[in-house]
Amino acid sequence: MNAETPPRSIWLPDWSGAPYWHEDAPPEEATTASPPASVDVLIVGSGYTGLNAAIETAGGGRDTLVLDKDAPGFGCSTRNGGQIGHSIKPDLETLTRRHGAARADAIMGESRTALDWIEERIDTLGIDCDFSRVGRFHAAHSADSYEALARGAERLTKARGAEVEVVPRAEQRRELGTDAYHGGVVYPRDAGLHPAKYHLGLLAAARAAGARVIGHCAVTGLERTEGGYSVATEQGTVTAREVIVATNGYTGPVTPWLRRRVIPIGSYIIATEELPAELMDRLFPTDRVISDTRKVVYYYRPSPDRRRVLFGGRVSASETDPAISGPRLHEDMCALFPELRDTRISHSWLGHVAYTFDELMHVGQRDGVHYAMGYCGTGVSMASYLGMRMGQKVLGAPEGRTAFDDLPFPTRPFYTGNPWFLPPMVAWYRWRDRMQQNRKA
Structure with missing residues (x-):
């Protein structure tokens, strides 16, 4: 390269800051729909948790309304990596020490149940979302x-x-x-899917069951009343007999008790330009989804059509812009696969997941309000499964009970939802991961 030749850009000229998944399943445009004055069940959040709950409650005859401050599915339900597998972060020994052997085994069992259940759910609802048990x-x-x-x-x-x-x-x-x-x-039983197509299928199924789903209508207040709840929204007040909060990484000030118990973390992903088939076959001979043992984990996979690499992880100690995270992810990807050095980025985006202080998802009630959240970055199957179980609870069905019911939901002193401690923790873990990787065997 001579002195006059600029370095080759890692960006395609028309690269997008929207998720790659939105190419095939874009979010809904804003509508003029207004919420009704009263409903049986009001669900805050239109991701996997909220929609699976709505399918149950509406299917059970309850007048159900789902509200979201953005387009339905704008959050991480259409921004994740589309990987499905073991959903429990703590190992069996840790869970046994905390909760006893019986509860620990039951928690692990829920993860296996959720993995099988989501395949059945997709098949029963007839959702075309590229689901495959790739391992x-x-x-x-x-x-x-x-x-x-x-x-x-x-x-x-x-x-x-x-x-x-x-x-x-x-x-x-x-x-x-x-x-x-x-x-x-x-x-070998882990799976992959197209997360936005899956969400689109759930949205259609919830509406087919009778639920109303309205985006761009933020909930701004929640008050318990004698007959249920008064829910303030940007478009007026709705009274509801039951309320479900399904906001996960987007939990806000309307529910401060929950906000103190989840840690929103940005997770970043890039998609490469289309690659030659022989290169994809060489890099991903088995078509599996991939994760690794770093504390600040990488997760990646071939796109469902095997034309691109989708590479995700956290590359910054603090939250940043996809225009900044994209080159960093590209650098990390090329450290693993030097053959991709000249590959350009077509999409770079982020979504917010929710971690918890005990690394477990939680489901329960607070002041009568149902909630499920805190999937710790493994929420495709578990968010769907626990959303379904929450819907069953609202219907009074005994099968709605889970191994996560009534678990203590911890927080920390002085934590109000702003994870000020995250940057130094991420920096420390990234340094530790590098030291471990460089240590000689």
Whole structure:
């Protein structure tokens, strides 16, 4: 390259800050619809949790209204990586220490149930969303992490007969076209889907069941009354007998008790330009979804049509703009796959997930208001499943009960919903991940 030649841009000239998924399933345009004066059930939030709850309550004969401050599904339900798998962050030993053996086993069981249930849900509702049991390769970013994964896989196999395959580093390329990891494990029952198509299918199913779903109508106040709740919105007040809060990473000041218990975290993703089929086959020979053992995790996969790489993670200690996160993700992607160095970015976006202080999702009631949230970045199946269970609870169905009911929902002193502690924590974990990765085996 001579001195007059500018460096090649990593951006396509027409790159988009909207999710790649919106190309096939764009959000609804704003409408002039106004909410009714009263309903049986009012649901705040139109993502996977809220819509699955609405399918149950409307299908059970309850007059159901779903409200969202943005377009239906504008949040992380159409902005995630489309990966479905094990939804519980703490391991069995940690859960047993906290909650006892019976509750720990039940919590783990809910994760397995949710994974099977979402496939049944998609099939029953006839949703075309590219669902496929492609399996997951969970890669070890360090030698120590590989040993921990191998031991964990052995325990799972002995205790539950779980389907887990250990892949040593020498055999890694049959799963993933890189030498950057130290081996890993395969969870063959994990799956992938097109998250925005899935959301679009849920939206249609909720409306078909009789629910009204109105976007661009923010809830601004919530007050308990003698007969239920008075819900203030940007377009007037609605009275409701039951209220469900399904806001997860977008939980705001209307529900301060819940806001103090979830930590909104931006998760960033890029999509590459279309790539040659032979390159995709070399990098992703098994078509699996991928995650790794970093504390600040990378997650990535081929697009459902196998024409692009979708690469996600957190690349900044504090929240940033997709125009800034895109090049950083591109750099991290190329560290794993040097062959992608000249590949350009077509889309760069973010969505907000919600973590909790105990790394568990929570479902329950507060002052009579139902809630489910805190999926800790693994919410495709669990948000859907717990939303469905919440709908059953509102209907009074005994099968609505879950292993998460009545678990303590912790917060921290002085935390009000602004995660001021996140930047130093993320910086620390990224440094620790690098040190572990660079440590010699």
